[in-house]
Amino acid sequence: MNPDLALGGATLALAAGYYLLAAAIPTSLLADDVGPAGLPAIYALLLAALSVLLMVRSIRRGPAGASDRAVESEIGRRSRIARVAGLLGIGVAYVVVVPSLGYLLSIAVLIGGTTYYQGGVFNRYVVGVAVSGAVFLWLMFVVLLGIAQPPGWWPVPF
């Protein structure tokens, strides 16, 4: 599928959803003539119009109007998206586990996990970097700057 056509479709759907949400904003007796929904509705219509323009342009250009970048194989595209999803998953996992495990352990797991994910190797060097990186960040944020990080379930505030 033409990438610009897909992008236009996605932003058109976003504009429609945003418009519906804006229309659902309750009116207030304190409201001015424009109201809280006024400009959001305009933004939604603007985005919809631009999305349609983009889709029309991509259809008119046809195959020759496709993106200038080299055509990527479907396997390559899926592989790229999978890589991004994996890295995103590491970040999401951190958000999920840090309230339980606490900052020091969780950040060490994040550093080690990302290194393994990108490097494909898990050895004592990776463990060493993960542990020392976590200790360094804990010292910097919690001890030096006095900025609290999630303590977790540990009795001692990590």
Add this chain to the structure above:
Amino acid sequence: MIVPAAFAGVAWGILGGALPGISPSITMALLVPFTYGLDPSVAIVLLASTYVGAEYGGSIPAILIRTPGTNAAAATVVDGYAMHQQGRAGEALGISLYSGFVGGLFGLVVLVLLTERLSTVALAFTPASYFALGMLGLSVIASLGGESLIKGLMAGVLGLMIATIGTDPVTGLNRFTFDTADLLSGIPPILVMVGLFAVSELFMQSGETGWEQTAQRSVRIRFPSRAIWRRIALPQAIGSVIGTFEGIMPGGGGAISSVLAYNEARRWSRHKEEFGKGSPEGVAAPEAANNTVACTALIPMLSLGIPSSNSSAVLLGGFLIHGLTPGPLLFVQHPEVVRGLYAGLFAANVAMVVIGYVIMTPCLWLVSRPKPYLMAFVYALVVSGVYSIEGSLFHVGLVLAFGVLGYVMRVSKMPFLPTVLGVVLGFMIESNYRRALVLSSGSHMTFIEDRISAALLGLAMLFIIGSLLRHLRDAGARRGEGAIA
């Protein structure tokens, strides 16, 4: 504390700028959460000094490994790497450092002379004027679309939509909060910037796996000889002047100014034939330009509250976190912050020379680290730093979401700065637009009758028309080249 902050910011900036893929804005964004507990003056100097350091730091890999550490160092690669191949890397780094110092001082003088004068004009602003000012800032989007004006405008509208999340500025009603307490006060612009800039970069690099390292032999910086000093004086002047205009212009920046400076330096050089083959002027001009921009890009941000570049947008985020609102009132309510910034920037430019000389070895070590370690550390820094802003894991999740948005935008070739502009200016535009209409009993003529508003809206129209014409001309030229090909 300002001088140590300047030194620390420059050191961090040089290290960040030396890492390819880590732009000055990302380097600054990573540092913002660390400034949360600091005195506002110190925090602002720390961030601004980071910008100064990063502009020099980008030239280190440009000269040594033919990879610009920042976009602004792209022009330095041409002659800088050529000098390295001739065994003159130390001389190239010395010229870069010295020219950056000259350009930075020039930019600082312009910053001090122009900023407060411009802000005095802004004291006469009404809500209509502020609305028009916001529209002028948004009109920059017309020049930021790259190859696609439509995508640039879409990115800008996305930013405006993000800015509507939270509490309505007039009625106090909740909008697009989905009954989430974390969204009641809206989305802090810094979260959007860290997500779009830093996290999306991580996602872009996720496909580059492996443990490649770039071995670097030791290099010592050599400052220019007297003969070279005389020879690079004109290109430094050219770079400084171009950097001044490009820095002030919204949408301008280090990358554009360094390329323009390189071209003009070659045009006026008596040794044109040396350009591209290791000309010291080819290093001096772009480096002077991009360090001038590091100061002059702050002028519209400080005086009017309008960021003209990604980095000044991040600095604006830093101001907002510390409860400071850039604009004319900053000079009245917090003059110590402004004076501290000026002093800090002077210290930063001096620090750049000192630290640039001693930091070479750690820089070389850092640049040659395996990428998995660097990515892991940046990821850890992002999640730790974002949590530090308000102690909210929800914010960490938001930054990851904006990272996904940034990745999609990059793959779709949508520019970031329009989105950042929309987020930063959206609240100001909407609140002042509606206030102006309330004051005028609903009459839109107020935007014309207010002279400042009319002038700014006229400027915005001129800017948009000029950008549109340039865009159409460039599109026509590209179609012509395609036909010939």
